[in-house]
Amino acid sequence: MKILVAVKRVTDFNVKVRVKPDGSDVDIGNVKMSMNPFDEIAVEEAVRLKEAGKASEIVAVSVGAKKCEDTLRTALAMGADRALHIESDTAPEPLAVAKLLAKVAQQEQVDLLLLGKQAIDDDANQTAQMLAALLNAPQATCACEIECGDGEITVTREIDGGTETLALRLPAVVSADLRLNEPRFVKLPNLMQAKKKPLEKSTPADWGVDIAPRLQAVAYAEPPARGAARKVADVAELIAALQAAKAL
Ligand code: AMP
Numbered sequence: 001m002k003i004l005v006a007v008k009r010v011t012d013f014n015v016k017v018r019v020k021p022d023g024s025d026v027d028i029g030n031v032k033m034s035m036n037p038f039d040e041i042a043v044e045e046a047v048r049l050k051e052a053g054k055a056s057e058i059v060a061v062s063v064g065a066k067k068c069e070d071t072l073r074t075a076l077a078m079g080a081d082r083a084l085h086i087e088s089d090t091a092p093e094p095l096a097v098a099k100l101l102a103k104v105a106q107q108e109q110v111d112l113l114l115l116g117k118q119a120i121d122d123d124a125n126q127t128a129q130m131l132a133a134l135l136n137a138p139q140a141t142c143a144c145e146i147e148c149g150d151g152e153i154t155v156t157r158e159i160d161g162g163t164e165t166l167a168l169r170l171p172a173v174v175s176a177d178l179r180l181n182e183p184r185f186v187k188l189p190n191l192m193q194a195k196k197k198p199l200e201k202s203t204p205a206d207w208g209v210d211i212a213p214r215l216q217a218v219a220y221a222e223p224p225a226r227g228a229a230r231k232v233a234d235v236a237e238l239i240a241a242l243q244a245a246k247a248l
Contacts, residue, residue: 004059004060004104005043005046006062006097006114007035007074009067011031011034012032026220037116038116038175039119040183042116042180047080051079055112063088064091076199077193078190080197086100095130096210103207113174115128117177129141140155142177153167153174155174
């Protein structure tokens with residue numbers, strides 16, 4: 001089984017993102033960037049499947065600016081075999097990424113496409129679903145368990161109030177949720193070794209995909225500031241305070 005894992009370079013989850021003073025965008029100049037946390041889980045799952053003898057090759061793919069190379073090197077250090085960087089200066093929208101991943105999947109003849117359930121920067125939660133539609137492939141989003149069978153996989157997914165288990169014929173698209181696994185820590189020697197693994201470069205045009213944006217962000221705004229906290233003496237005072245704040 002050949003696995004494609006999509007990894008996005010995003011603002012690190014610890015960074016408190018600020019809106020630019022003119023509200024035109026968020027300011028991510030000079031902030032720490034990392035692999036999208038759900039993508040780390042997807043890479044970890046692919047590596048575990050390979051370690052269990054269920055997968056033959058793992059190809060990590062990232063679409064975006066030059067620095068995505070670092071994200072791909074992390075995926076390689078975790079255990080991916082090779083990487084494809086589709087370089088673009090503009091941040092691609094989910095549909096553009098889905099179109100590119102579909103082209104790669106077709107060319108590489110992959111059996112399983114693993115993505116994160118959502119990117120923590122745009123919170124779109126769209127790419128996996130669009131990719132499955134473009135490939136006309138079965139999909140399971142928000143996966144918390146994956147088991148491999150013969151030509152199919154069984155995926156348990158998190159749904160409201162419980163779980164649902166689906167059997168999917170391969171090739172299939174699966175997006176990883178938080179409880180699928182706990183990603184391994186990448187050690188420095190692995191990062192050094194990862195430098196020797198192949199990382200191929202291409203552009204969206206090489207894949208025949210137009211990534212021109214279709215959406216225009218009209219405005220960005222900070223969430224309303226939280227008011228100061230205060231201590232209450234007892235339950236009666238708490239209820240009175242909540243009623244005054246119209247929270248009850
Ligand atoms: P989204 O639909 O933007 O919330 O992203 C869902 C998932 O799609 C991410 O967790 C990644 O696995 C994948 N993805 C989105 N954008 C990119 C990108 N630029 N490069 C590689 N993978 C991406």
